[in-house]
Amino acid sequence: MENNSGNAFDTKLFKRLLKYTNPYKKTFYFVGFAAIALSGLGVLRPYLLKLTIDKGITQNDADSLVFYVSSMLVVLIFEVIFQFSFIFYANWLGQEVIRDIRVKLYKHMMNFKKQYFDNSSVGRLVTRAVSDIETIASIFSQGLFMIISDLLKMLVVLVFMFWQSWQLTLLVLTVLPFIIYATRVFQKKMKIAFEEVRTQVSNLNSYVQEHLTGMKIVQIFNREEEEYERFKDINRKHRKGWIKTVWYNAIFFPIAEMSTSITIGLIVWFGGLRVVESDTLSLGIIVMFIELAQMLFRPLRQIADKFNSLQMGMVAANRVFKILDTDSQIENTGTLVPKKLKGHIVFEEVRFSYIPDEEILKGISFEVQPGETVAIVGATGAGKSTVINLLSRFYEIDSGTIRVDGEELNDYEITALRSQIAVVLQDVFLFADSILNNITLNKERITEEQVIAAAKEIGVHEFITTLPNSYHYNVKERGVMLSSGQRQLIAFLRAYVSNPSVLVLDEATSSVDSYSEQLIQEATDKLTKSRTSIVIAHRLATIKNADKIIVMDLGKIVETGTHSELLKKESGYYKNLYEAQFQHEEVN
Structure with missing residues (x-):
């Protein structure tokens, strides 16, 4: 399997991974349904907030105020229920999938020729079977479904915003392409950075496992200081790999936050003028659009973060599937099963x-x-x-x-x-x-x-x-x-x-x-x-x-x-x- 570290997403690899969810289709579809429900409920709250301001507070209508606040409470309760179900079952699905993959991987490795183990680092194999497979779970718990949920929420928010005010929506969309472009660049850079991180983690595990096993030899030949310096060098490379991911995060998230603040300022400025000059917009719509703009940009920022989790999981899956694709097994086509050999x-x-x-x-x-x-x-x-x-x-x-x-x-x-x-x-x-x-x-x-x-x-x-x-x-x-x-x-x-x-x-x-x-x-x-x-x-x-x-x-x-x-x-x-x-x- 080729390692396209420059690509932001490997569709072929993702489809292969999704096949492992087939035994759990009911859970898979339920989590998808919960994602759709959350996107709808998320938009409903700002709308109820708008009605609370325009029909309750602005018009001094106590009954309407109580009704809409109560409605917001009911929506919030449903959001909590679906959010709990979504998080629990997404994580449950991820754990079931990695359990199946880990069992398959271990069985596959047990049938490898001795020659494979002669030429392979035990530490790297341990990394693949333990930490890499654990990372794959994040595709489902923090990546795939979270991204789908956020994308649905953004789509619903955009449609709803156009329905309420196309002018304010276009104002919001002037900033959106810049954030999308920054997110795309961020995703590509993080994919390469996480490849390097996983490589350094593997090297670190391999070194520690090998030298702890051979510690007696290290001490007998007084190699403690030299091996310590080698460990520091490997650990330094590991740290460097992680620092690169921190660097990209440190650049991206302030830019995304600044873009959100600029958008809110534009909404208040443009919407405030319309309220004061022509009364074509209500105070409730402005407040609602501030909330909707945050709902639109927040998932976009989170998608970048969750895409990191998805990419780390994809990198790990790529490494695991490479072992599963390794054809290093003794051909077992024999059919003779004797109860006892004579020994000739x-x-x-x-x-x-x-x-x-x-x-x-x-x-x-x-x-x-x-x-x-x-x-x-x-x-x-x-x-x-x-x-x-x-x-x-x-x-x-x-x-x-x-x-x-x-x-x-x-x-x-x-x-x-x-x-x-x-x-x-x-x-x-x-x-x-x-x-x-x-x-x-x-x-x-x-x-x-x-x-x-x-x-x-x-x-x-x-x-x-x-x-x-x-x-x-x-x-x-x-x-x-x-x-x-x-x-x-x-x-x-x-x-x-x-x-x-x-x-x-x-x-x-x-x-x-x-x-x-x-x-x-x-x-x-x-x-x-x-x-x-x-x-x-x-x-x-x-x-x-x-x-x-x-x-x-x-x-x-x-x-x-x-x-x-x-x-x-x-x-x-x-x-x-x-x-x-x-x-x-x-x-x-």
Whole structure:
């Protein structure tokens, strides 16, 4: 979607946004009706004021005075009722619309490829999903309906003014083109200014989110002062963006106020002369026209302000729709939904690159038999973890074929495929929730009793029960209340209770202590029994007894065999790796 920041209004974008009001048509039409009613009632009050002056006060008629004042009170009561209904339901509609958009956006983002998140700032995505969508609500609460109401009121006022006195109306209209022109210029300038504001808000959110998350690194390397200065610079740009909007407001609104005052002066001067010289106008009409002129210009000034809200909402909607229009999803056209996989995995000449023309996997081929434990080893950047990402379909391969149980990977429905594969990563992510919910991920089919039984089987139960509230202990954001070893144990138990057909351990023991490693090794023995397992590890304990070891280097498979077979190869890659990294563990 193109960003036409120079245009005051994007009709195509607005029509798309209005489609989200379709489920709430009754409310939409009621708010529209309330806007029409308010425009009619708004004109009725000045007219009753005119009659009060001309037929009540000027003619000393007490009965007429009481009648017209009472009528004004009744009109005022109806105005209050419709004003309340208008504001409440306009805001209600806005909240319903943004709820629907936010749900759709979040669902859309959850299906993005990992590659999208690799290249996108989390802070910007948070801004889109939270503050930008909240801003869209202002289109309905402060923008669209308010502008329609004000435009209707202005139209009704103009028609009524011509009916009452075309001379005074033409006098008022001499000033109106100037205000309309100023409003139009103001709208265009504010559209560009708000684009800049939203960009700076996004940058600010992104920076704060990233650096609060990485605060430990900032403090370890004494980067507080430097990062503080960078924050001040970003904050300064944010302030500059807002100051520009304040500048335009400071220019426009005094001009609009001055124009209103000039118009009222012209009405009093011209109308007063007619009253004194020819008696063609009444005092009531002059007072009424002063009120009507303010009713005509006040909405015009407010329209400019409300147009700001509308434009901010449109800018936010443009940003949100850009994400909704992003086609970065794994194609889920598979129809196979197996209850259980045998775990026969075949890679045939698989090539893959994260960046075009920079291959990570260069035509690798291997086979994993059902129930077999296969270890993949190699230096950092060899492509080991990439193999796992492709098996789980987080990324699409460039060429080649991956088969599971004789069927191509793309023939499986993604959710069904991933539910059969459990992955334990080196960097464990835990949510700010209880240990129990982090293990079950709120799956109702997994009960607390099943979790406790599984924890006892792999020897984790004792560690969990030493924590306050046991399985209901809140680990806080990213599991900061637990050590890296403890987080790893929780992740292992999470994989264990899901009862996968294929188990993947991606360097799952590289950052744990000896005691945690012993517990994980016990769990590994239980999990890998009669189950296809792929282990990416540096530690001897997790690969020594593997049925097959695949050695990778620079995206290629350089050796394949058992631990003992590979050690027999003179000057073999695995043997050199073993002697350099693993021999001291064997001695221990």
